[in-house]
Amino acid sequence: SQTIHQWPATLVQPVGSPLSLECTVEGTSNPNLYWYRQAAGRGLQLLFYSVGIGQISSEVPQNLSASRPQDRQFILSSKKLLLSDSGFYLCAWSVVGAFSGNTIYFGEGSWLTVV
Amino acid sequence: ILNVEQSPQSLHVQEGDSTNFTCSFPSSNFYALHWYRWETAKSPEALFVMTLNGDEKKKGRISATLNTKEGYSYLYIKGSQPEDSATYLCAPGADGLTFGKGTHLIIQP
Numbered sequence: 001s002q003t004i005h006q007w008p009a010t011l012v013q014p015v016g017s018p019l020s021l022e023c024t025v026e027g028t029s030n031p032n033l034y035w036y037r038q039a040a041g042r043g044l045q046l047l048f049y050s051v052g053i054g055q056i057s058s059e060v061p062q063n064l065s066a067s068r069p070q071d072r073q074f075i076l077s078s079k080k081l082l083l084s085d086s087g088f089y090l091c092a093w094s095v096v097g098a099f100s101g102n103t104i105y106f107g108e109g110s111w112l113t114v115v
Numbered sequence: 116i117l118n119v120e121q122s123p124q125s126l127h128v129q130e131g132d133s134t135n136f137t138c139s140f141p142s143s144n145f146y147a148l149h150w151y152r153w154e155t156a157k158s159p160e161a162l163f164v165m166t167l168n169g170d171e172k173k174k175g176r177i178s179a180t181l182n183t184k185e186g187y188s189y190l191y192i193k194g195s196q197p198e199d200s201a202t203y204l205c206a207p208g209a210d211g212l213t214f215g216k217g218t219h220l221i222i223q224p
Contacts, residue, residue: 043204044153044217046214090159105161108157
């Protein structure tokens with residue numbers, strides 16, 4: 001069966017510090033991968049998605065970047081965090097794009113607080 | 116980015132009562148409509164994926180309908196229980212998923 005893991009689960013970082021959130025998927029090949037964020041009082045926002053190694057699409061211009069160095073690994077990064085980067089980050093995967101009607105499966109989430 | 120609206124934003128329902136809420140989305144270029152159940156500090160859990168106009172899906176006491184021509188979907192919960200308390204998200208499928216802000220459902224014993 002397929003599983004998805006992301007870490008760390010909780011992170012408190014000072015403004016201006018770097019960020020790295022990692023996500024791995026097991027039990028499937030060539031998944032679509034996604035990073036979402038829920039900021040305080042807001043809905044779930046798609047940040048990045050990837051259909052293959054090295055292929056990243058950004059939905060929203062921001063202080064963050066994503067990379068996919070391996071087929072089942074997705075990394076969310078920032079060189080300098082802002083207070084507005086605080087939120088709940090979710091990694092997710094799907095077999096094919098959700099436009100095909102396939103379900104997206106989410107990781108456990110990472111709470112980021114920028115202080 | 117698709118414009119997805121969910122209403123109401125929050126809902127208080129007495130245990131045992133039935134309830135429903137709405138997801139509105141652009142009807143053009145429709146692919147699929149997803150419903151998720153999301154409890155605080157947990158991963159969103161997939162409930163339904165619907166693709167055809169007139170689709171109706173059911174999972175226990177929860178069901179959903181889809182109207183792609185007018186761009187809306189309803190989620191129904193019959194005989195609400197405390198464990199139904201959660202935020203219910205809808206999302207029309209596109210290259211990723213654009214989620215609505217959700218309906219926050221609180222079931223009062």
